[in-house]
Amino acid sequence: MEPDLFTAAAEERQEKDPTASPLAVRMRPRTLDEVVGQQHLLKPGSPLRRLVGEGAGGPAGPASVILWGPPGTGKTTLAYVVSKATNKRFVELSAITAGVKEVRAVIDGARRATGGFGKETVLFLDEIHRFSKAQQDSLLPAVENRWVTLIAATTENPYFSVISPLLSRSLLLTLEPLTDDDIRGLIHRALTDDRGLGGAVTLPEDTEAHLLRIAGGDARRALTALEAAAGAALDKGETEIGLRTLEETVDRAAVKYDRDGDQHYDVASALIKSIRGSDVDAALHYLARMIEAGEDPRFIARRLMISASEDIGLADPHALPIAVAAAQAVAMIGFPEAALTLSHATIALALAPKSNAATTAIGAALDDVRKGLAGPVPPHLRDGHYKGAAKLGHAQGYVYPHDLPEGIAGQQYAPDALKDREYYTPTRHGAEARYADAVEWTRKHLGRRRP
Template sequence: MADLFDTAPPADRPGRAAPRPLADRIRPARMSDVIGQEKLLGADGPLGAMLAAGSLSSLILWGPPGVGKTTIARLLAQESDRAFVQISAIFSGVAELRKVFEAAKIRHQQGQSTLLFVDEIHRFNKAQQDSFLPYMEDGTIILVGATTENPSFELNAALLSRAQVVILERLSLADLERLAQRAEMETGRALPLTGEARDRLLEMADGDGRAALNLIEQVLSWKVTDKLDPEQLSKRLMRRAAKYDKSGDEHYNLISALHKSVRGSDPDAALYWFARMLEGGEDPRYLARRLVRMAVEDIGLADPQAQTHALHAWETYERIGSPEGELALAQTVIYLALAPKSNAGYVAYKAARDLARRSGSQMPPAHILNAPTDLMKDQGFGAGYAYDHDAEDAFSGQNYFPDGMKRPVLYAPVERGFERELKKRVDWFAGLRQKRRGSERI
């Protein structure tokens, strides 16, 4: 499991050795011992296939903490008979990298390949990332980088082009249960928990194997005679905070989930993701702003009140603050999820911007230009303009696009919500326009 077991074996030291952490004691010795990444490590998985073929390429292991990145890197080196060197981008600079590369060159000259494992590789800047390239290309090193951030955003294109990105998954409750059983076998003790409390303990780990082992080690150290129930467990252990980085992948993943749940008209899912973001410490003002955006982009004129509702909720939050103001935002989440949806206005706006870019600087037709001077009147500005209020149905049907431009259709309202009424108006005006044009030709 990645990062599950990323402490090196204790160095030899005189006297009695310090007790080894449980995570270190049950570190997988073979790739088949790794829990939770069967899709990658199976015979048909990318890493399993590489090892079977005896052809290992540079890799970027992308996944959350505690899912096996470090352990997998160590075992890849072991099973491909390569020297394993581990550094962290947090603590390493140019001088350290230079030493690593020089040592790898010496090994290479002696016929041994080096697997260089770089933890938190996204922390390196562009120049530092570029420094790996020549050594990857000439075979001095096989680079295995580990990151919790999206490599597409955090790593150089040149580096990504020379490495395969492999995605590791967070551990399921079933995976964590297997880990707990392995810990019990190693220690010779059963967790002093009821079945429900055992499930609660594993839920507290939130898919992080290292966190699960740390919690299990704590529980196994307790001197209790009876099994603890969930309430007793909660008194002794604090629930681990959900993983959430307000500037990282989790932020963008969760706001995407919230936005798409609203767009998909699922109020329960939308409320869940909204709550997840709040529990993670997200600024409610950011959520308020995004709710207004959802109202504008995904509901639009299908429910003209949606934008007003979102703005009022934002104002309510600003006036009364947390936690009561968050209820106003939650109610807006429900309202927007259940509102009729239309992006016709959004599509029309983008089409208009595109048409404006392509049409250059064509002038409006002369008849709709004002003529405040005699010279402008002599040029025909304003000549023939039909005042719509004086026309039948208050609609002249004149052309308002540049002369010579084929009339486009930008706004196409849908048959949902209030836009159903707007569509009737659009169709009515189109019919009148055609009727007026026909009478002009006669």
């Protein structure tokens, strides 16, 4: 039996009994106008709208589309809408479980359906980045000969995970993470639409806020949790989904945390102060609260980068690279995996030796500058790379440190008003002990004396 017959049977069953399918399936958009979010892809005249036949000239576009975006942003939905709008068979495969044999079977079925029934096929291939090069190569004949309209989905950068021949024959569409407002609109539609819960239950504000945090920008996760909580409430004879019911259903307590209010700043402050105090367990607790509350992982990563310089500095020169690497990884992978990266960095920073010497050094230097303690640059340090500089005495008498055996020249570098100022006072914590020795040695050879 062809896969499209299974699809047709499932749709017929859903029409007879709407509750037979999960809420996320029942609320799947039927047209592009019902799609939540991704407005940058849905503008009039966009490639996606031309693909479904909107606009002048009717259906047009490539035989392959690659949808790149985080989980739950609508990749499967868009593929389904394209098949419905173009009246094509919809066949779905997952690269996790399917192989070349399954792909060839679908392609053969598509050719028979086109030749025997005049029905073209949309092949939706999820997680295409999990296919090997040879497996992806098996798709090329079907794409080149337009035996199927291939819509492939990936959560990884397709330039790294999809073979060049397939990528060059495809329209690449980047999906953006759904916002809380996007998810909220979807929840409200599911609560009231006859395809969804049809007004059987209501959702108070505090429960909705927790549901949005649970969703984490994933529409499918939001609808799955909503359906479970609605069922639990109705089983109790309640028509309102209380916060306690949602907590019990999804087994996740609501964290008191307002991303725009005091808790946001209080918990972030507690995280940094726990790292500063070297309490790794407390730091992980506050990190977990921020993650569970749906805090932007990029905000957390930025705070960790600041902490690496503010509280650790040269006591552990590796702290800042670790924090920067964590921030880059977070930007690439997002939640939930980003929690591991943030944990990695938080533990490293909390257990690192601490020094605020770099912080106090720049603070003292800025304070002097703001007080007007600057003065002219010593003449021998001024730029001498222009005609007439020598007549002005610029760059005259400058000693090139690399010409000296010890690589350091005992000459004045600071302006006269600051020649005896010492801003950097290193600790002897961790690796900074080496810098403390270096500072003592260099100041001695520079002929500097403490005031």
